[in-house]
Amino acid sequence: MPLSSTQSAQPNVGQSLPDAGLHVAAMSGGAVNDPLPDTSYDDIIRLANLLCGTAVAVISLTGQKTPDLVLQLGESLAERVRDLSVWSTAGLVAGQVLMVPDLLAETPPSEAGHGLRLYAAAPLIDSLGTVIGTLCVFDPQPGQLSATQQEGLRLLARQVVALLAAQQKIAHLSESLEHLEILSATDALTGLHNRRAFEQRIRQEFERARRYGAALSFLMLDVDFFKHFNDLHGHQAGDRMLRKVARTLQAQARGQDTLARFGGEEFAVVLPNTDRFGALVLAERYRVAIEALGAADVTVSIGVAMLDASMQHPDDLVSAADLALYRAKGSGRNKVIEAVRDGDSAGSGSDDGFAGG
Ligand SMILES: Nc1nc2c(ncn2[C@@H]2O[C@H](COP(=O)(O)OP(=O)(O)OP(=O)(O)O)[C@@H](O)[C@H]2O)c(=O)[nH]1
Numbered sequence: 144m145p146l147s148s149t150q151s152a153q154p155n156v157g158q159s160l161p162d163a164g165l166h167v168a169a170m171s172g173g174a175v176n177d178p179l180p181d182t183s184y185d186d187i188i189r190l191a192n193l194l195c196g197t198a199v200a201v202i203s204l205t206g207q208k209t210p211d212l213v214l215q216l217g218e219s220l221a222e223r224v225r226d227l228s229v230w231s232t233a234g235l236v237a238g239q240v241l242m243v244p245d246l247l248a249e250t251p252p253s254e255a256g257h258g259l260r261l262y263a264a265a266p267l268i269d270s271l272g273t274v275i276g277t278l279c280v281f282d283p284q285p286g287q288l289s290a291t292q293q294e295g296l297r298l299l300a301r302q303v304v305a306l307l308a309a310q311q312k313i314a315h316l317s318e319s320l321e322h323l324e325i326l327s328a329t330d331a332l333t334g335l336h337n338r339r340a341f342e343q344r345i346r347q348e349f350e351r352a353r354r355y356g357a358a359l360s361f362l363m364l365d366v367d368f369f370k371h372f373n374d375l376h377g378h379q380a381g382d383r384m385l386r387k388v389a390r391t392l393q394a395q396a397r398g399q400d401t402l403a404r405f406g407g408e409e410f411a412v413v414l415p416n417t418d419r420f421g422a423l424v425l426a427e428r429y430r431v432a433i434e435a436l437g438a439a440d441v442t443v444s445i446g447v448a449m450l451d452a453s454m455q456h457p458d459d460l461v462s463a464a465d466l467a468l469y470r471a472k473g474s475g476r477n478k479v480i481e482a483v484r485d486g487d488s489a490g491s492g493s494d495d496g497f498a499g500g
Pocket residue numbers: 332365366367368369370371373377378379380381382385406407408472476
């Protein structure tokens with residue numbers, strides 16, 4: 144990945160001299176991400192050329208292969224730059240600028256086709272004192288950098304290191320932030336969405352469904368007699384069972400559905416674009432899957448609610464499902480019961496539960 148884009152097309156320095164003022168930036172692949180604008184590196188490269196009166200400037204990171212360097216400088220010159228850096232490790236570590244007044248004098252004629260003669264490199268030294276690369280300048284004319292130019296190049300090299308460090312810090316921070324965001328939306332016990340993430344999702348889906356007239360259904364599930372399970376097997380076994388229930392529900396869920404732990408032994412499922420029949424079928428599938436676990440007779444009761452015109456707030460949908468769940472509990476548990484719908488007099492779905500299929 145280049146630290147900066149080239150100002151013009153890739154220079155073929157193996158065959159012709161680059162235009163005066165041309166600058167090139169290169170680095171070994173993928174060491175840093177891109178949160179800082181590449182123009183920062185462009186500016187440094189431009190400054191290096193202005194300061195030194197040179198034609199080409201390159202930021203090169205060592206330690207890895209440098210395909211971009213090869214691409215931009217040509218095989219033979221890239222090789223030469225690497226060799227020079229190796230030769231001069233001692234000088235570079237001391238922070239000195241390495242200068243070769245005439246590369247031609249040091250290069251076998253067969254490899255001198257790049258046409259660049261003056262070469263000077265300031266080391267990029269990280270906070271541990273390790274040389275991590277160079278900021279180098281090249282020119283088609285042989286020559287020398289003055290003491291002031293060398294000092295300027297060294298200072299610019301320090302700015303490159305500062306930019307790289309800032310870039311790495313930003314990348315690290317954004318990784319941590321991403322991790323925190325995931326953690327803050329996840330239920331620690333089951334790995335499902337937590338209540339907070341659920342509330343955000345149901346709000347979004349509620350608004351979306353009302354705006355576009357789309358179907359939206361919601362399930363509230365509660366593990367039956369879970370207090371008894373805990374009393375019998377202990378709280379830790381209870382935790383394991385909740386994880387198992389969560390995994391089982393997850394295995395049945397579709398990609399668009401949001402499965403969350405609502406609290407305690409209660410789970411919630413938001414079903415976008417799902418009508419009444421689809422929701423009842425899904426709920427029955429969940430119920431059967433938990434029953435089929437055959438684990439210590441663990442079952443779930445499920446209340447099913449659909450968005451209707453009377454509902455003004457996501458809580459209305461949740462309350463409707465909650466009431467249906469209450470009826471499922473009251474009518475024997477291990478049941479799927481549909482909420483009373485707008486316009487129903489006595490409510491739909493008998494308390495005998497839904498027989499899906
Ligand atoms: N192990 C474990 N138990 C929990 C957790 N959260 C809630 N519980 C338990 O779940 C039980 C819920 O009990 P109740 O609300 O009386 O309901 P129930 O026993 O499932 O009975 P019904 O819902 O009426 O079928 C309580 O004993 C809670 O302590 C948890 O994270 N881990």
